[in-house]
Amino acid sequence: MKLEKEEVKKLDTLVRLGIFKNRSQAIRRMLREGIEKKIATLPQTDLSEIAPIVELMLQLTSRGVDVVTITSPKTAAEIVSEGRQRP
């Protein structure tokens, strides 16, 4: 990994100030913090929990059961249109 001279200078300052023992420790810790921060900004969607339920729904369908029934008085197009900002 290559660093710019200015970045190395700043790292050395952090070491001199005693915040880190040496450059390696500084890089390791900050890299770890940076990764955690980045991951925290990403939307997480873990769908593993829903897989068995979806499987159950598909099995029931194959046995002729109506698994999902929409009872809205609106048509499917009208339901979708609510999100399309139609009057």
Added chain:
Amino acid sequence: MKTVYLDTSVILSPYHQGDPYQAESLSIIASEGLTRITSHIGLIELASAISRLRSRKEIQVPPEVESSLASLDFSKQVHSILLFMIKRGNIRIMVPDTVVNLQMGDMELSLGTMFVETFNMAPRTLLRTLDNLHLACLLTMLREGQSIHYMVTADEELLKARKKMTELTSVPVTSPRDLLNIEPL
């Protein structure tokens, strides 16, 4: 085999007993003679529609499914129903992902091509944003080499604009009923 781009209304319709296109939409999602696709825009629209229906208690599932769903939070309940609809219909979600630079005077934006298409298309179609996004997805997929023979929608606004949409994309826009007349399954 013909490929059809399904508008979100056609993905919901098979589950709605009172929907005017229910029987036809059901035939379309059950047909082995069609490849069914939608886009990520269709996916997020579907999540939004199911969320509204579920919060209004306008979507029912059998007791054994309801008791399983009860162990999940609301968003996972919505995602379960959504994933079921996608899997049952064997619908592929296509994501046009080419990024280009949009140059506007001295301003340059890096955008997905479908957003650039939407931006360019809006003054020509006078459609609403989500309608333009669907259309731009369609156009971008075609440009990326995806073969699409029809766009199927139950949305009257889109059906009214079908001539303009077909002029822009060369893809015929049909209702579920018209599709079954043109392509008996």
